[in-house]
Amino acid sequence: MPESNRVWRLRKRPVGAIGDDVLSFAPEPIPEPAVGQFLFRLNYLSLDPTNRIWMSDMDQYMPPVALGDAMRGVVCGTVVKSNHADFAPGDVVSGLGVWADYQIGAPGMLNKLGPFGNVSVADAFGLFAVVGPTAYFGLLDLGVPKAGETVVVSAAAGAVGSIVGQIAKIKGCRAVGLAGSAAKCQWLVNDLGFDAAINYKTEDVASALKRACPKGVDIYFDNVGGDILDACLKQMNLQGRIPTCGLISQYNAKDIVPGPINYPMILMQRLKVQGFIVLDYANRYPEAIAALAGWLQQGKLKFRMDMYEGLENAVITLRKLYTGENTGKLMIHVA
Numbered sequence: 001m002p003e004s005n006r007v008w009r010l011r012k013r014p015v016g017a018i019g020d021d022v023l024s025f026a027p028e029p030i031p032e033p034a035v036g037q038f039l040f041r042l043n044y045l046s047l048d049p050t051n052r053i054w055m056s057d058m059d060q061y062m063p064p065v066a067l068g069d070a071m072r073g074v075v076c077g078t079v080v081k082s083n084h085a086d087f088a089p090g091d092v093v094s095g096l097g098v099w100a101d102y103q104i105g106a107p108g109m110l111n112k113l114g115p116f117g118n119v120s121v122a123d124a125f126g127l128f129a130v131v132g133p134t135a136y137f138g139l140l141d142l143g144v145p146k147a148g149e150t151v152v153v154s155a156a157a158g159a160v161g162s163i164v165g166q167i168a169k170i171k172g173c174r175a176v177g178l179a180g181s182a183a184k185c186q187w188l189v190n191d192l193g194f195d196a197a198i199n200y201k202t203e204d205v206a207s208a209l210k211r212a213c214p215k216g217v218d219i220y221f222d223n224v225g226g227d228i229l230d231a232c233l234k235q236m237n238l239q240g241r242i243p244t245c246g247l248i249s250q251y252n253a254k255d256i257v258p259g260p261i262n263y264p265m266i267l268m269q270r271l272k273v274q275g276f277i278v279l280d281y282a283n284r285y286p287e288a289i290a291a292l293a294g295w296l297q298q299g300k301l302k303f304r305m306d307m308y309e310g311l312e313n314a315v316i317t318l319r320k321l322y323t324g325e326n327t328g329k330l331m332i333h334v335a
């Protein structure tokens with residue numbers, strides 16, 4: 001084991017995009033696990049849009065990372081030392097941790113991951129830790145899709161969105177995705193089986209939605225908020241559903257973001273708009289994992305990883321989420 005650790009710490013709250021001075025990355029001693037804890041080495045660091053939320057002091061679903069604290073992250077690692085009877089060196093764990101090579105874990109925040117047959121640790125972590133359950137519960141529990149309905153999803157070529165559209169197809173729906181490049185749109189239709197894809201950066205979204213959704217929209221799975229939410233609100237069918245999963249278009253906003261202009265559509269069309277956080281479904285994770293793993297085995301579900309090397313590259317890699325440079329689940333391979 002090396003003598004020292006490397007830790008990313010939050011130094012200031014970002015204003016707009018995450019600047020170079022927001023976090024520090026420096027060597028520190030390796031911590032010692034107390035009784036009931038274990039020490040694990042980070043293997044994979046998941047980079048998630050919510051990292052930007054945790055850095056800020058906006059109202060949010062868990063406390064923001066305190067200034068000076070190690071940056072919080074969704075992590076996967078291997079136990080190297082254990083003072084907990086249920087964890088032994090070599091066990092693979094995943095859950096909420098920090099951006100550091102070596103860190104302390106305890107059950108509750110960290111749990112054993114898998115094994116999941118022939119699914120690799122990286123894929124199991126990438127698909128089952130956050131992304132897959134988010135798509136599964138957001139679409140099925142809140143969207144409640146029925147065969148023949150039209151499902152629109154934004155950030156459709158991203159980690160959550162790509163799974164949402166494929167589950168919509170599995171459930172017999174028409175799946176329409178919005179994405180930020182021609183290549184992403186082609187991937188949605190040609191590789192994932194979406195019925196249509198709209199490049200929101202080059203097309204007029206309102207008229208493209210009308211063309212792609214001739215029977216209107218029954219479910220809009222919202223990953224982005226902003227103008228795209230507004231355009232989708234206008235196309236919603238009576239008693240449509242909008243699972244509010246994320247608002248990535250405004251995570252880096254410097255100014256107050258105005259509410260949707262088409263808000264009255266919620267009344268006129270009797271829409272059900274409901275926010276959710278995947279952690280709300282923690283006790284139902286096995287259900288989602290079993291379904292996702294089954295679809296994966298049957299070849300009905302494809303999962304794309306966008307993997308980079310080195311903990312030192314965490315911040316420059318994280319920024320790709322907000323510019324759309326990522327192509328799939330963004331992840332860092334650490335060790």
Ligand SMILES: NC(=O)c1ccc[n+]([C@@H]2O[C@H](COP(=O)([O-])OP(=O)(O)OC[C@H]3O[C@@H](n4cnc5c(N)ncnc54)[C@H](OP(=O)(O)O)[C@@H]3O)[C@@H](O)[C@H]2O)c1
Nearest residue numbers: 049155158159160179180223246247248249276277278324
């Ligand atoms: N509620 C929950 O529990 C939960 C859990 C996980 C994730 N989420 C949310 O789900 C959403 C997707 O997360 P993810 O991890 O799957 O990330 P992702 O979709 O893999 O990556 C983010 C994507 O967002 C798109 N994007 C960035 N800025 C945008 C903008 N201004 N307008 C429209 N699209 C933009 C980019 O794709 P383009 O190239 O298409 O622009 C980018 O690739 C995020 O909002 C995240 O916060 C929520």
